[in-house]
Structure formats: structure tokens, C-alpha cells
Amino acid sequence: MKLKVTEIPQNLKKMVPPGFRLEQRGAHEFLVIESIYCPHGHNLLVESVRIHGKPSVMLKARIGNDEGVIFVDAFWGSHAKLFSFVPTDFTADAIVEASCPVCGASLMERRPCDEEDCDSLDGIVLFLPGNANKVHVCARIGCPGHHIEIIDVPHEYVEMISDINYFGESADEMFGDLL
Ligand SMILES: [Zn+2]
Numbered sequence: 001m002k003l004k005v006t007e008i009p010q011n012l013k014k015m016v017p018p019g020f021r022l023e024q025r026g027a028h029e030f031l032v033i034e035s036i037y038c039p040h041g042h043n044l045l046v047e048s049v050r051i052h053g054k055p056s057v058m059l060k061a062r063i064g065n066d067e068g069v070i071f072v073d074a075f076w077g078s079h080a081k082l083f084s085f086v087p088t089d090f091t092a093d094a095i096v097e098a099s100c101p102v103c104g105a106s107l108m109e110r111r112p113c114d115e116e117d118c119d120s121l122d123g124i125v126l127f128l129p130g131n132a133n134k135v136h137v138c139a140r141i142g143c144p145g146h147h148i149e150i151i152d153v154p155h156e157y158v159e160m161i162s163d164i165n166y167f168g169e170s171a172d173e174m175f176g177d178l179l
Pocket residue numbers: 038039040041042100101102103104105
């Protein structure tokens with residue numbers, strides 16, 4: 001897979017959304033999640049498991065009949081994940097049912113995925129600082145669908161942020177060079 005770096009638009013750097021910060025790695029800048037919560041305010045970032053050198057987002061997860069925790073890369077647009085278990089149903093279409101590892105609150109929502117070739121209606125919602133700021137992620141394991149909703153940032157910026165994507169192996173190559 002060819003390395004594809006999505007440069008963060010210059011004007012976006014002045015509009016870093018709540019819960020994110022800019023991280024310089026080599027010649028590139030990335031948006032990194034700094035604070036993200038369950039609906040009851042539990043911080044889902046954990047220091048103990050790091051991905052690409054940063055705290056990861058820990059979610060309790062059920063995939064089919066298997067349950068455990070997953071750790072998700074805090075680099076926005078990267079889809080790297082670590083699993084504490086080996087799901088039996090590990091197809092790209094498998095749905096991750098996510099909940100808060102602290103209080104068990106469901107993080108699931110009904111929301112059609114934004115990706116053109118994905119018809120999933122199952123989404124995962126995570127909360128950023130501020131009452132109405134959220135991250136929406138497609139619940140299908142193999143789908144890169146993700147979207148942010150930020151009240152105080154103009155719509156065009158929010159769309160730009162939502163469009164940032166680093167895919168699979170290319171992301172690993174990219175980060176591999178930088179770490
Ligand atoms: Zn919680």
C-alpha cells in the first residue's frame with residue numbers, strides 16, 4: 001500500500017478542536033486526541049497502553065460472543081487498534097459493541113456511516129470536552145468511517161478534520177519512520 005500522508009490544512013491549525021492537540025512528528029503534524037470521555041465523564045485515555053508513543057483510547061468491546069478491551073490509536077485518522085482478546089468473528093464487517101471500561105455505559109448509537117461503501121447503521125459515540133462535542137466512529141471493524149461534531153468550530157473545518165484518514169499499513173509505515 002502506498003504511503004499517503006494527509007497534510008493538515010494550514011488554517012486548520014488555528015482551529016484545533018477541544019480535546020485535541022497538534023503533534024509534530026518529523027516533517028508532519030498530526031491531530032492527537034488529548035481528552036475523550038464516556039457519557040458519564042470517565043476519561044477513556046489510558047497511559048498504560050501506548051500506541052505510536054501516545055496514550056491510547058480504551059474501550060470495553062464485544063465482538064460476536066467474545067469480550068475484552070480494545071485500545072485505539074489517539075492519532076486522529078489512524079485506525080490502529082490493539083485487542084486484549086482474539087475475536088472469533090474477525091471479519092471486516094464484524095461490529096464492535098463498545099462500552100465504558102469504568103461504568104459499563106453503552107457507547108453505541110444508531111447512525112448511518114458516512115463512508116460511501118459502508119451501509120452500517122451501528123456507530124460508536126465518544127464525548128469531547130464541551131457539552132455537545134462528539135466523535136462518531138463506525139462500529140464495523142474494517143471501516144475507516146469517523147466524524148467529529150464540534151459546536152464552536154465552523155462547519156468547513158469540522159469537515160476537513162473528519163476527512164483526515166491514515167490507512168492501515170501506510171499509517172504504520174508513516175509512523176514507523178517517525179518513531
Ligand atoms: Zn463511564
